Amino acid sequence: MTNRETRTLPVPEGLEGMRVDAAVARLFGLSRTVAADLIAEGDVTIDAVPSMKSDRLTAGTMLEVLLPAPEEPLEPVAEHVEGMDILYSDRDIIAVNKPVGVAAHPTVGWEGPTVLGGLAAAGFRISTSGPPERKGIVQRLDVGTSGVMVVAASERGYSVLKRAFKERTVEKTYHALVQGLPDPLTGTIDAAIGRHPSAGWKFAVTADGKHAITHYEVVEAFREASLLEIHLETGRTHQIRVHMASIGHPCVGDPMYGSDPNLAKRLGLIRQWLHAVRLGFTHPATGDWMEIEAPYPDDLSHALEVIRS
Incomplete structure (x- = not known):
């Protein structure tokens, strides 16, 4: 028995001239690689004729696809x-x-x-x-x-x-140790975040990214770094790391976004100094406002002790 599903549909006018692999990926939410594999296995036909991945679609022809088996949950x-x-x-x-x-x-x-x-x-x-x-x-x-x-x-x-x-009614508070001293000492970064144009595995401030707002305040300043309290209005992937790097103050221990590896080594850090210290929200049952705090882990506490000394 197979639980693979067959889908048949006429090629819409909007896909006229598109490559078959690209069209299959778009229509069925698959990656281009999976679409190409289906085509190579003969699981994609156009008017009952097996297709090649570089074939171009013609509007009105019948596209039939044997979809891959769903992944196990x-x-x-x-x-x-x-x-x-x-x-x-x-x-x-x-x-x-x-x-x-x-x-x-x-x-x-x-x-x-x-x-x-x-x-x-x-x-x-x-x-x-x-x-x-x-x-x-x-x-x-x-x-x-x-x-x-x-x-x-x-x-x-x-x-x-x-x-x-x-609805952004949750208060999210982080502490971050960043390089240098931000100017002004209290500020807001309002800059859209999207995939990095040349490195898809990281993010960057981009013109066509998603709306992102970060508020920061310097809590403690040291010779090489500053401890910030940060409040997020939005929750984009890597938001704090990207925003702080974008103003020239990356999180200490975050080489992906431009931190100094020598400083991280001196502080004994093998990851970015970033910690979610407090979460405030209305309790779902009682309606009472509650705030929950999390103490620093040992590695971040040690780094602070070293930089303070």
């Missing part, structure tokens, strides 16, 4: 996550202090620990809708960023918190 693997502390829990929410090197939930290609796997190992049960690999996830922190992260434990918690993050 990812499931969190229950395993103890070293250093992941439970900061708060009740029937609706669970707040954790996520260590560096831990993903929020399982993804294709990630074989390391996850927050959901750690919660499962600790005996927590997540009862929410959504894909099984992302049950309860209403926000994410990058693998390389530590700090407070809230997970919904109930359907009520999920719907209320999901809406709160979407």
